[in-house]
Amino acid sequence: MIVTVLLVAAGAAVGAPLRYLTDLAVQGLHDAAFPFGTLTVNVAGSALLGFLAALPAGDGVMALLGSGFCGALSTYSTFGYETLRLAQNGGRLPAVLNVAVSVAAGLAAGGCGALLARLLA
Incomplete structure (x- = not known):
């Protein structure tokens, strides 16, 4: 338990x-209120977690990389x-787009990560 x-x-x-x-680097590329940095880390974390979940990784690997690394990255x-x-500042459409894009991109990235793991295994 303590090792985990x-x-x-x-x-x-x-x-x-x-x-x-x-987040800082990605947001620094845009002069926009849309949270591109958070979207980037969440999609990257979803892709990596999908990849890891599809591998025959042990509990230690999933604790370190899945729960620890991906959990803190995303x-x-x-x-x-x-x-x-976004919604409170009058950006209801950007807020809705953020939800839709984040969920869709996260699911797609997780699926692509899992597919990549299966192809490499």
Whole structure:
């Protein structure tokens, strides 16, 4: 149990700063209120998690990379906050688009990651 907790923490220690830096870099490319940075990390995390889930990976790998790294890289709370902020600031269409694109792209990315894993296995 303690080893699993430490693996999750180690993965999160890498995923969280990477999420922050990726978000800053992607948002810095756009002068828009739309949360492209959060969308990017969430889609990337979904693709990687789909890939990992399709592999015959052990519990330790899933704790480190799945729960730890992907869990900290992707962020539902920021997605929710930024969507609410868009809607409150008069951007209801961008808020709805953020939800639709995030869910569709996340599902597609997870499916593509799983497909890639199966093709490589």
